[in-house]
Amino acid sequence: MTGVGPVLVVTMIDDPTADLVMSELHDRDVPVVQLDSGDFPATLSFAATLTPHGIEGSLSTPTRTADLSRVRSLYYRRPSGFAFTHLDEQDTRFAVTQARYGLGGVYKPLSTPLYRVDGVSCTVEVAEVTADQVDDRVAGTAHLFQHRVDKVADVRVTVIGREVFSVRIDSDLLDWRTDYDRLTYSVVEPPPGITDALHRYLDHFGLVFGAFDFAVDRAGAWWFLECNPSGQWAWMEPETGLPMVAAMADLLERKTA
Known part of the structure; x- marks a missing residue:
């Protein structure tokens, strides 16, 4: 993130090294927001939303507020640990x-x-x-x-190397993981552009595996929910006949990239 926004300094209150750096920044008229993540949630609050352009939101301390979309750099030093002394x-x-x-x-x-x-x-x-x-x-x-999608089905797309396995999951459940006995499965083709987008996603993070979840709305549009880089997938092979185990073995044997 670049621009004229503040430098975000994350450290404990007593940090002489960070104090020297912040003093130098102040002398250069560079705005600084200092916070200790260990103060969350007692005196530190935040709200953030992931958008196609990055992160939007804010971090607030008793004396400062940082617009996350304008933070020019992060200096992560020595914050204290989180403390929830009122809980078991x-x-x-x-x-x-x-x-x-x-x-x-x-x-x-x-x-x-x-x-x-x-x-x-x-x-x-x-x-x-x-x-x-x-x-x-x-x-x-x-x-x-997450925003609730008025869905009619879910889709789990498992990407193993360059192989893409797309399975539609039909049920009347909001969270299909809560009752596997009520699920039915069918192999489907992703809409145009989805497969390329999944590969770009994984390439961006340097990954070769991802379990992607989508919700399908009444118009047939796919809504991206999340990617789990260590998600479960093997239970779908007996239900669909997809050669997912072989694809993973190929990947680990380095037969595929």
Whole structure:
């Protein structure tokens, strides 16, 4: 990010080295916003949206606000750790992980640390939320919210090297992961331009594998939800007959690029 925006300095309050750098920047009339990520969420807040042009949003401290789209550079020094002293050990681990991945859903976790309810390992399922539910109760850590698509189906596209395996998943579920017995599968062709876009996405991040999720709306348009660089895929081969295991073996054997 370039321009006339501020330098973002992420460090603890007592950091003499960062103080010297910030003093030099001030002498050059370069705006600086200093923050300690460990202050989140007590005195540090943020909101950000991913757009086709980058990140839009802001970070706010008690005395400064940084427009993320205008930050010219980041100086990441020595921030303190996140602290959630009012939570038990399990909830603290969850909150710290969300804060770390949110700063560095339909509500989804940004990461999925081990979480147990009555001794059973659980995950956070996708659920619809309304505007009135997004209140102070979500202020405890970072969250990811996505616009709900009025969908008729989902699609999981698994890219293994240059091979692309596209599977439509039909169900009446908002989150199809919650009941695999209610799913039906069919092999489909991606709409024009999708395959090239997926390869560009992976090339940009230096990846050779990605599990992409899409929602299909009533007009047949595909809405991109996310890419999991270590997503599950093997359960779909028996359901569809797609040679996904062989493709992964080829990739690892370096038969394909």
